[in-house]
Amino acid sequence: MAEIRSFPHPLPDPLVELIAGRFRVLGEPMRIKLLDCLRDGEASVGELQDAIGASQxxxxxxxxxxxxxxxxxxxxxxxxxxxxxxDESVFELCEQVCGGLRRQLSELDQILQGAASQ
Amino acid sequence: MAEIRSFPHPLPDPLVELIAGRFRVLGEPMRIKLLDCLRDGEASVGELQDAIGASQxxxxxxxxxxxxxxxxxxxxxxxxxxxxxxDESVFELCEQVCGGLRRQLSELDQILQGAASQ
DNA sequence: ACAACGTACAACTGTACCGTTGTGCTAGTG
DNA sequence: CACTAGCACAACGGTACAGTTGTACGTTGT
Structure with a gap:
């Protein structure tokens, strides 16, 4: 799990821009769906269009x-x-995001259960 | 390196929305900067304001x-x-993004060098 | 109690981007 | 050679959101 440390600090502005830009690309539901469909392998525009149900x-x-x-x-x-x-690494990104979501939900669960047991 | 654990396929719409939403939060340069500043530890609004140079x-x-x-x-x-x-995992996300950027740049380098050597 | 400080909220403007519509281009088909 | 299918580009309206300005709230100090 290569702990990549030693990033310059503070992060230079151009790098911040690049990072944010990359996250922004993944910040659209339809693009997530497209990537999810392509998990099965290659696909044409028409196939993706049918699978997702959006305009060509x-x-x-x-x-x-x-x-x-x-x-x-x-x-x-x-x-x-x-x-x-x-870039297969996008799936690892989604995975980590899902992990974060899971953690958040479980914390919420604990809070709710704690409140219920009072 | 955690293998992708069986996510439903296709991803249900609400989950897609959650994932995209989380990415979108990270899709703003200033928020990346704020998180980067908080890497050093806790900070007040004023301190972050001075560090980044934005309005309160x-x-x-x-x-x-x-x-x-x-x-x-x-x-x-x-x-x-x-x-x-x-949520410390956001740093791992940024690291992976940086990794992707690195890969892209090195590929570009190879292409350019290949073109130059012809 | 009052003034000063630190912070969060509300309203506004500009801009970036999503989705649609219309169209042009290229590769197969009769 | 038309004709169609599949895809990408351009223009347009609608909407979401970033950044600013103004302000209200809570805390500290005199």
Whole structure:
């Protein structure tokens, strides 16, 4: 679990901007859904469109954002564009977020149970 | 390195919303800066204000967002409000993001070097 | 009790971005 | 060679949110 320490402190502004920008890319439900769908493997725009139930233009747009962020990669195949996860680490990020959510919920549970037992 | 533990697939909409919301909280440079400052330990609003160089109201506002997200906790001490990191896992998130950035940059480096050597 | 300090809340403006609509482009098909 | 399918780009309206300004509340000190 490589403890990456030794980041400059305070973080230089450009780096802060990069970090925030990357988080912002993941801050849209539809993009999370797209990445989640691509967990199964590559998929075309149309397939993702059907799986998620959004307009083709919107799906294509968000895929473009993910592509610009380097999180997916595109391959043209015939008339369709096939997207694949390019950075598997995004799943670990989601995992950690889910872990945080779990922790929060369990704390809430304890508080509620504590209040109920009074 | 914790393997991905069987998350439902596709992710239910409410969970997607929660995940995206959490990422969105981290998608603002100033909030990243605040968390970075709090890496050293607790700090009051005024101290954070001086460290970052933003208005008191703005700092207080963003701290409120972090508080609502459960990433920091507040303790009133005298006239000042002292904030502390409540969820240390946010740093691991930032580390992973930095790791992704590094990977991207090194890939870019290789591409550029490959192009230059032709 | 009153003044000063530290903080949080409310209203406002500007801006960034989401989703839609319309359209152009490229690769297969009859 | 039209014609269609699949995808991306551009423009537009709506909305969410960042940052500012003004202000109210609670605490400390005189």
């Amino acid at each position: 233009q919107n799906v294509s747009k968000h895929l473009g954002v993910l592509l610009s962020a380097g999180m997916v990669s595109r391959t043209k195949r015939g008339t369709s564009a096939v997207y694949v996860i390019a | 109201q703005n700092v207080s506002k963003h701290l409120g967002v972090l508080l609502s997200a459960g990433m920091v906790s507040r303790t009133k001490r005298g006239t000042s409000a002292v904030y502390v990191i409540a």
